[in-house]
Amino acid sequence: MTSRAKPTNVPAQSQPWPGRTTEMDPQPDHGEHSHTGRERLVGKKALITGGDSGIGRATAIAFAKEGADVAIAYLPQEQADAEATRAAVEDAGRSCALLPTDQRTESANVDLAAAAVDALGEIHVLVNNAxxxxxxxxxxxxxxSGQLEQVFETNVFAGFWLTKAIVPHLGSGSSVIFTTSIQAYDPSEPLLDYAATKAALNNLMVNLAADLGPQGIRVNAVAPGPIWTPLIPSTFDAEKVKDFGADTPLGRPGQPVEVAAAFVFLASDEASYVSGTVLGVTGGKAIF
Incomplete structure (x- = not known):
């Protein structure tokens, strides 16, 4: 049994949003040493939003270890975490373009798409993870006041706008993947607005799969459960963070690298007939 599969007791802790990976206890596993690449994404170019930390960082590292070059988008104030992601990707022998962007306007996403294409030359995979x-x-x-707008602009509008801007650059066999959540199926009252955005993304994903399927573009989603990322200690009070994930059937929080494996599968040619579906990584909590 690997170390990440053992129950993890998370102590009470908090930090200012958007959170820093280096201040988390315990440190999350992004796959720097635990992910083994099997050449499933050789030659692919991927844009990953929210790629500085958490699930986005783990996905960037996993993609690199599978043979892909990546570009990551992230908020400008998350530069230090983004630099750490780039270092890990480069350690895996691939390139990583850093594209700091606040995605809450359509024009920002148009510019982001253009910058990613310019940096990578072409795009085969879009991961809407921010x-x-x-x-x-x-x-x-x-x-x-203003929180509802921020949550929907970041979680729903940005992914819609970025996908719209990227689609003209995608060819047959390309993949678009959204990060949704167990919250879409089992919402928590303190996350009233967030849960609603994740349900909206599931619907958006299904409709886009139908819209883009004739072009050979697959669209899917990954629905994580409680995953140990900087978003947790920076958006919940300290006591809520204590024993985070212990209420799952597996009795622990998931690690970012465990979610990244789902993105690798959906981005790979192994998933060539998988579109319009949600892949749950929830520690045993049901998604239906």
Whole structure:
């Protein structure tokens, strides 16, 4: 049994949003040493949003170890984490373009798509992973002004706009993957707005699979459960973070590298007949 498969007791902790990987206890596993590449993405070029940390970093590293070059988008204030991702990708022998972007406008996503194509030459895989949440315990009346807009702009609008801008650059056999969540199926009250965005992404993914299928473009989603990323200690209070993930059937939080494996499969030619589906990585919690 690998170390990441053992139950992990997460101590109470918090940090300012958007969070820093280096301040997390325990340190998450992004696959720098635990992911073994099998040449499943050789020659592919991928754009990964939210690629500086957490699931995005692990996906970038896994893609690199499978033979892909990557570009990662991230908020400008996350530069230090993005540099760490690039170093890990380069250690795997692939290139990593850094594209700092706040994706909350359509024009920003048009520019991001152009920058990614310019950096990589072509795009075969788009991973719409960037996301924002902020837990609120006061019910709908306790949500601060502007949070709903930030959550939907980041989680739904950005992915829509970026996909729209990237599609003209995708050929047959390309793959678009969204990060949704167990929250789309089993929503938590403190994440009222976030859960709604993830349900919306599931619907968007299915419709895009139908829309883009005739072009040979596959569209899927990965729905993580409780995964140990900087988003957790930076968006929940310290006591909520304590024992994070212990309520799953597997009794622990997932590690980012464990989610990255799902993205590798969906991006690879092994998934050539997989489109319009959600792949759950939830520690045993049901998605249906």
């Amino acid at each position: 996301g924002f949440q902020m837990a609120q315990t006061g019910g709908i009346t306790g949500f601060p």
